[in-house]
Amino acid sequence: MKEIVVASGKGGVGKTTVAASLAVFLNKAGAKVVAADADVDAPDLLLALGGGKTISSTEIEASEKAVIDESTCTGCSNCVRACPFGAIVMQDNLPTVVRLMCEGCGVCKVVCPVDAVEVKKAVTGTLKIEDTKYGFPSVTGYLRLGEHNSGHLVASVKKSGRKIAEDTAAKALVVDAAPGIGCPVIASISGASYVIAVTEPTPAAKRDLERLVKVIKHFNVPAGVVINKANLSEDFRGTLENWVKNELGYQILGEIPIDYEVVKALVNMAPVTEFNPNAEASKILTAIAKRVKGEALP
Amino acid sequence: MSVPTVAVTGGKGGTGKTTVAVNLAVGLSMGGSKVMLVDADVDGPCCAMLLGVELSNGEEVKIFKPVIDATKCTGCGKCVTVCREHALAGLKGKIPLFLEELCSGCKACQLVCEADAIKNGQKVLGTIYITDSNGVKLVVGELKPIEPRSPIVARATMLRAAEELKKGEYDVVIVDTAPGIHNVIAQALWEADLALAVTEPTPLGAHDLGFLLDLTEELGLPTEVILNKADIPSGLRDEVVKTSNDRGVEIVAEVPMDNELLHSYVSGEPLVRKSPKSPAGAALLALVPHIREMFVKVGVT
Numbered sequence: 338m339k340e341i342v343v344a345s346g347k348g349g350v351g352k353t354t355v356a357a358s359l360a361v362f363l364n365k366a367g368a369k370v371v372a373a374d375a376d377v378d379a380p381d382l383l384l385a386l387g388g389g390k391t392i393s394s395t396e397i398e399a400s401e402k403a404v405i406d407e408s409t410c411t412g413c414s415n416c417v418r419a420c421p422f423g424a425i426v427m428q429d430n431l432p433t434v435v436r437l438m439c440e441g442c443g444v445c446k447v448v449c450p451v452d453a454v455e456v457k458k459a460v461t462g463t464l465k466i467e468d469t470k471y472g473f474p475s476v477t478g479y480l481r482l483g484e485h486n487s488g489h490l491v492a493s494v495k496k497s498g499r500k501i502a503e504d505t506a507a508k509a510l511v512v513d514a515a516p517g518i519g520c521p522v523i524a525s526i527s528g529a530s531y532v533i534a535v536t537e538p539t540p541a542a543k544r545d546l547e548r549l550v551k552v553i554k555h556f557n558v559p560a561g562v563v564i565n566k567a568n569l570s571e572d573f574r575g576t577l578e579n580w581v582k583n584e585l586g587y588q589i590l591g592e593i594p595i596d597y598e599v600v601k602a603l604v605n606m607a608p609v610t611e612f613n614p615n616a617e618a619s620k621i622l623t624a625i626a627k628r629v630k631g632e633a634l635p
Numbered sequence: 636m637s638v639p640t641v642a643v644t645g646g647k648g649g650t651g652k653t654t655v656a657v658n659l660a661v662g663l664s665m666g667g668s669k670v671m672l673v674d675a676d677v678d679g680p681c682c683a684m685l686l687g688v689e690l691s692n693g694e695e696v697k698i699f700k701p702v703i704d705a706t707k708c709t710g711c712g713k714c715v716t717v718c719r720e721h722a723l724a725g726l727k728g729k730i731p732l733f734l735e736e737l738c739s740g741c742k743a744c745q746l747v748c749e750a751d752a753i754k755n756g757q758k759v760l761g762t763i764y765i766t767d768s769n770g771v772k773l774v775v776g777e778l779k780p781i782e783p784r785s786p787i788v789a790r791a792t793m794l795r796a797a798e799e800l801k802k803g804e805y806d807v808v809i810v811d812t813a814p815g816i817h818n819v820i821a822q823a824l825w826e827a828d829l830a831l832a833v834t835e836p837t838p839l840g841a842h843d844l845g846f847l848l849d850l851t852e853e854l855g856l857p858t859e860v861i862l863n864k865a866d867i868p869s870g871l872r873d874e875v876v877k878t879s880n881d882r883g884v885e886i887v888a889e890v891p892m893d894n895e896l897l898h899s900y901v902s903g904e905p906l907v908r909k910s911p912k913s914p915a916g917a918a919l920l921a922l923v924p925h926i927r928e929m930f931v932k933v934g935v936t
Contacts (some may be wrong), residue, residue, distance in 0.1 A: 346679055348814045349649010353839065378815030379647050379843040401719060421698070421741050422790070437821045440786070442741035443719045456719065482850045483821035488783065516648035516814055517678030520783035539901055541653070541681040548679065551780035570901045601869040603837045 338502045339530040339633050340495070340510045342375075344553075346545030348516035350537045351565035352376075354599055355622065356513035357385035357608040359533070361471045362626035368634055369507040370473045373498035375491045375525045376515040377462060377478035387606045389467030389475055397478075398458040399489030401441030403434045409453035416445035416454060437483050462490045464497055471611075474501055488524030491515075495525070508634060518548050526552055531633035532560040533590065533625075536581075538567060538574040550585055560587055561632060563625055567592035591625035593618050638671075638800055639935040640808040641926060642827035642856075646843030648814035650833045651863035651890065652676075654900065656811035657685040658919040659831075659926065661905040663807055664770035666923050671805045673796045674775040675823050676813040677761060677788040683775055686768040687903025690775060693762035696791045698740030698784075700758040705730050707752035714744035714753065739784065761788035763795050769905055774799060789819045793826065807930075816846045824851060828935045829926075830858040832884075836870035841878045848882045857933050858884055861922075865889035887925060890918045 343356040356372070364370040374382035383389050403425070405416070416432050417425045424438030425445060432445075436459075446454040462480040469475050478494040480486055498510045514525040526532060532553050536546045546562070553560050562581045567574055574592075581587055598616035602609035610619040610626075643656040653676070660672040674682040683690050701714070701723070712727040722737035723744055735758065745753040760782050764775040776792025778785050793810075800808065812823045824830055830851050834840040844860065851858040860879045865872065866889075879886055890896075893915035899906040906916045930936045 347649060347681075348679075349647065349835075378817055379839075379846070381647070381839040381842060384838050384842055419742070419746070421739075422787075437818045437825065440739060440741075441719060442739050442743060443717065444741040444743040444746065447717055447743045447746045480815075480817060482816055482846065482853060483818055485786070486815065486817035486819075517785070518780055519678050519778060519785035522678075523781075523783050540903070541679075541684050541900070544681065544684060545679040548780045555781045569897065573901055597868040600837065600867055603839060604869055604871045606838060 338508060338510060340512060340528065341531045341533065341629060341633050342512040342514050342525050342529040343533045343535060344514040344522060344526065344549055345516055345535040346518060346549035347542040350535050350542055352535050353381045353385050353513055354609065355533060355535055355563055356382055356511055358610040358622040359626045359629060360473065360511040361608050361611060362623060363509050363511065363630060364471060364473045366630060368509050368630065369505060370509050370511055371498050371502045371507045372469065372473060372475040373494050373510055373512045374475065374477040375494050375512050375521065377480040377490045377494065377521065378486060378515060380477045380479055382513040383467060383475055383477055384606055385603065385608060386469045386471060386475060389469045392466040392468060392474065395464045397461050397464050397490055397493050399461040399493060400459040400485055401456050402436060402439045402459040403441065403443070403445050404455050404457050405432055405434060406453045407431055409451050411451055413450060415448040415450065419444050419448040440485060464493055466497065466501070476501065486521050488520035491521045491524040518552050523552060526558060527556050529558050531629065532558050533563055533629060534560055535563045535565055537565050538570045538577045540573065543577055543580065561590040562587045563590050564592040566595050568594045590628050591621045593621045638805055638808050639930045640810060640827045642810045642812055642824050642830045643833060644812040644820060644824065644830055644847060645814065645833040646816060646847035647834065647840050650835045650840060652833045653681045653685055653811050654896070655831060655833050655861055655919065656809050657682055658905050658907045659922050660771045660809045661769045662907040662920050662923040665907065668807050669805045671772045671774060671796065671800065671808045673792065673808060673810045674773070675789050675792055675810050677776040677778040677785050677792060678813055680775045680777050682773060682811055684903060685900060686773065686905060688766055688768035688773065690764040690766060693764045695759045696761040696763060696788050697757045697759055698787060699742050700735060700738050700740060700756040701733060701744050702754040702756035703730060703733065704752045704754055707750045709750045711749070713747045717743045717747045760784055763792055765799065769908060772799070772805065786819045790822065793823065816850050821850060821854065824854055824856055827856060828933055829929055830856050831861055832858055833861045833863055834875055835864045836862060836867060836872040836875050838871060838874060841871070841874040844875065845878045848884055852882060859887040860884055862886050862889045864892055866891045888918055888922055890915050
């Protein structure tokens with residue numbers, strides 16, 4: 338089983354559009370697929386796949402939070418001073434843990450002289466397994482509002498996806514990653530077989546891609562680049578193409594022009610390759626999927 | 636922060652948060668305000684790029700890391716037990732192995748070590764840059780690639796901005812947040828007086844906006860929506876309207892598709908300065924008086 342991760346650095350460049358069309362293409366081509374949405378802050382892959390029928394929904398307790406027992410606490414405020422994250426504040430002479438700030442490191446427990454602190458498991462989010470109308474299942478992580486996105490929920494999404502893939506003899510896990518390069522993205526990329534790095538011809542997207550590539554290369558994962566909205570800036574497009582080929586040493590898997598059929602497809606909640614296979618963007622997305630199949634699933 | 640603060644956020648990535656933040660900051664500055672712009676999207680900070688300014692001479696964001704003195708370590712294993720991040724590993728009787736990438740810098744290991752064998756080490760997680768551009772003081776936090784701990788760098792950036800604010804030279808702060816609804820964004824929102832949620836007219840934009848508006852409601856933060864790419868062909872404006880209305884939130888600006896905006900984005904010249912009369916430029920500039928009114932309304936002027 339191969340894990341193909343669609344990532345980007347910058348948000349809104351078209352990860353979900355690429356992931357949805359790739360998953361449907363591979364599944365149709367006989368390489369059974371499991372889709373996984375690892376953008377747990379803004380999980381949209383299922384929307385692009387037309388929704389799903391829920392098979393299971395599980396709360397994931399991957400976070401840890403300090404809990405202070407008020408009856409034991411003497412209010413010495415050792416914990417307030419020791420907390421490196423500013424997550425404990427004094428309120429009415431008693432320390433109070435701020436959920437949004439607590440990283441669960443437990444240093445408060447260490448410094449408490451009366452053993453009033455416990456570090457307890459807390460709900461990180463929900464893991465849903467759904468059946469899509471395209472004949473393959475999808476796993477989605479939904480982060481609890483304001484929760485720490487440490488990558489633990491992403492790891493749960495991937496673990497669940499791998500398990501389903503194993504049970505169903507699927508050949509590919511298609512992972513739609515979050516924007517950025519932090520912990521959730523690292524959790525998506527580590528252990529992957531191939532990364533599709535999506536970008537667009539703007540200086541901001543190029544710079545974010547450059548940062549993402551440092552992560553991809555660190556984990557030694559083969560990758561290729563998709564330039565989306567390729568005619569957004571013809572001037573910058575040439576700069577980007579040369580830089581990808583010469584500086585990054587990656588092949589360009591395809592360049593998708595601006596095509597409002599993509600927007601129409603999103604509004605109709607279908608991959609554009611299914612919504613209008615003859616659209617310019619669909620033809621190129623299909624060609625990209627073929628190349629990725631050749632690269633990642635030989 | 637006692638200075639009026641607007642967080643520009645939105646849920647989904649790539650909807651135009653940075654475009655709104657930068658143009659609002661420059662627009663306020665053109666109108667005579669002393670503006671601080673904080674780029675708290677430490678995974679991919681792009682404000683400097685949109686302002687056309689090169690960043691240099693940054694301050695490193697450092698955290699503690701344990702350095703084990705093998706001559707003093709008794710191999711008692713207490714540090715291994717106490718480390719909840721599993722950054723210290725090893726058997727009793729042996730000197731623990733340190734897995735640097737897992738360390739959160741919390742110092743619990745040092746606190747429990749009875750042999751005084753854990754010395755202070757340092758680990759660089761990112762960089763903070765402070766510079767001036769287009770009449771705006773820009774504070775940028777940047778995560779070092781391969782480091783996973785964006786929250787620590789984002790928090791350090793907010794604290795550094797708060798330090799700079801103490802100079803008393805600013806009368807408004809704009810914070811450009813990362814996409815999402817996680818704790819780093821929640822922390823930035825917590826310190827704000829008003830949130831602007833930027834979205835786009837697609838089911839994805841509306842879906843992610845819903846999560847974000849639920850978060851600002853939980854935080855009790857006054858929030859308004861900005862619809863970017865408002866007239867994108869075949870777009871789905873109604874769904875964004877519904878998502879906002881259902882939560883009693885108003886759409887206060889609609890920024891149309893505009894080639895001038897794209898040129899400004901690529902060339903690094905803020906649109907409100909480069910083409911204030913272009914359709915998108917005018918829509919963004921109209922936010923300036925609105926924000927001033929909102930400050931009065933939420934009582935922070």
